[in-house]
Amino acid sequence: MPANDKTTPLHRSVASSETAREINRDIVLHTIHLHQPVSRADLARLTGLQPSTVSVITGQLIDEGWVLPGTLGRLPRGRRPTFVTLNDKHVALAIDLRPELANLAVVDINGKMLSRDTVAYPMQNVSKAEVKKTVQNIAKAARTLRAALSDRVFQGVGVSVSGRVDQKTHQVLFSPNVPWTQIDLHGELQKVLESPTEMENAANACLLAERWFGNFGDAQNMIAVSVSEGIGTGLMVDGRLVRGHHDMAGEFGHMPLEESGPVCGCGNTGCWETFASNRAGLRYYREQVPDSSLSSFQELLSLAKQGDVRALRSIDKMTTYLARGLTMLVAGLAPEVIIVVGDCTALWPRISPLLESRLIAKSFTPHTPRVVAATDGDAARLRGAAALVLHKVLFRHAEFKPVENSKTEQARPRVAASV
Numbered sequence: 001m002p003a004n005d006k007t008t009p010l011h012r013s014v015a016s017s018e019t020a021r022e023i024n025r026d027i028v029l030h031t032i033h034l035h036q037p038v039s040r041a042d043l044a045r046l047t048g049l050q051p052s053t054v055s056v057i058t059g060q061l062i063d064e065g066w067v068l069p070g071t072l073g074r075l076p077r078g079r080r081p082t083f084v085t086l087n088d089k090h091v092a093l094a095i096d097l098r099p100e101l102a103n104l105a106v107v108d109i110n111g112k113m114l115s116r117d118t119v120a121y122p123m124q125n126v127s128k129a130e131v132k133k134t135v136q137n138i139a140k141a142a143r144t145l146r147a148a149l150s151d152r153v154f155q156g157v158g159v160s161v162s163g164r165v166d167q168k169t170h171q172v173l174f175s176p177n178v179p180w181t182q183i184d185l186h187g188e189l190q191k192v193l194e195s196p197t198e199m200e201n202a203a204n205a206c207l208l209a210e211r212w213f214g215n216f217g218d219a220q221n222m223i224a225v226s227v228s229e230g231i232g233t234g235l236m237v238d239g240r241l242v243r244g245h246h247d248m249a250g251e252f253g254h255m256p257l258e259e260s261g262p263v264c265g266c267g268n269t270g271c272w273e274t275f276a277s278n279r280a281g282l283r284y285y286r287e288q289v290p291d292s293s294l295s296s297f298q299e300l301l302s303l304a305k306q307g308d309v310r311a312l313r314s315i316d317k318m319t320t321y322l323a324r325g326l327t328m329l330v331a332g333l334a335p336e337v338i339i340v341v342g343d344c345t346a347l348w349p350r351i352s353p354l355l356e357s358r359l360i361a362k363s364f365t366p367h368t369p370r371v372v373a374a375t376d377g378d379a380a381r382l383r384g385a386a387a388l389v390l391h392k393v394l395f396r397h398a399e400f401k402p403v404e405n406s407k408t409e410q411a412r413p414r415v416a417a418s419v
């Protein structure tokens with residue numbers, strides 16, 4: 001939550017008329033996004049704003065090119081209303097930085113992926129110059145994607161990264177599994193791509209993507225768990241992203257589970273991610289098959305899909321530890337939804353029941369959260385990166401606030417009756 005945000009309850013009553021106009025604009029945009037195609041009358045009903053206010057704001061949004069007047073709707077009687085939709089000409093360039101490769105995509109305002117590319121790079125024991133070279137290679141691929149869609153309006157670059165990002169300085173603060181902290185990653189990318197660049201932790205970005213593109217547009221309490229070489233979490237509590245001091249909140253992957261456990265990338269031992277990450281899954285397999293030539297988690301997944309008992313046992317053990325950590329998060333944060341992001345979701349039919357049964361077994365209330373897989377982990381992280389840009393461009397005031405009927409009235413009272 002930005003420190004200067006004017007929508008906090010304390011400040012709502014003194015919001016200037018200009019701020020009020022902007023807030024109402026955000027509310028209308030968000031509501032169009034959630035309910036499109038939608039008529040102006042329904043927008044007024046859903047937002048609680050006056051129909052005349054909705055008409056003026058919608059007209060402005062059409063003039064600005066964010067919204068398109070669409071098809072005529074059908075009602076049982078009376079005049080046929082014109083539905084409005086978001087203008088999918090607006091796109092973001094999304095870059096998801098994984099430990100050994102970058103996924104890139106152009107994503108439109110509705111979450112549709114228009115084109116994709118991948119850039120692989122070495123990350124073990126690399127020099128600062130090599131990291132900068134990697135950034136150049138990523139930028140080259142990004143420019144090619146952008147050039148191929150020159151008829152679209154690029155709103156900026158969104159970067160999702162496995163690490164914590166200080167939102168004031170844009171520096172990657174903590175990234176034990178990748179060497180991005182060696183350089184000014186944000187500055188370098190912004191310079192070579194010559195575009196405004198938003199950068200955020202991958203799990204936080206996935207939460208934003210669920211808000212923007214996903215099925216949980218109105219959920220108030222969510223946890224995204226990104227399972228890859230490490231474990232990162234994004235936390236939304238009471239409708240707000242939890243950032244913490246220096247934006248470091250969410251590093252539950254480094255919560256100590258067993259002090260006597262393996263050494264972690266953070267320097268401690270027995271962190272949650274040393275038991276429940278992809279690396280842990282691979283280790284469990286190698287413990288059973290010491291002479292195995294298995295070198296990647298993808299290979300482990302393939303074996304498991306073929307029914308290899310030892311591979312399945314490894315995945316189950318990893319899942320059991322994933323559940324153990326999640327149990328603590330559930331007890332402490334009471335999420336409504338847990339979104340699991342990562343390659344392991346390819347085995348969701350096996351993982352899901354095990355996760356849920358463990359959470360239910362440890363739950364002391366009847367309100368266990370829904371546990372869902374982000375559909376296509378790669379796409380989820382890319383949409384998250386795109387959501388960073390669209391959220392920044394479109395929602396200057398309405399971070400994570402719902403626009404649903406009565407909740408709107410409670411959480412964000414109408415600020416202005418006219419614009």
Ligand SMILES: [Zn+2]
Pocket residue numbers: 253254255264265266267268271
């Ligand atoms: Zn650790």
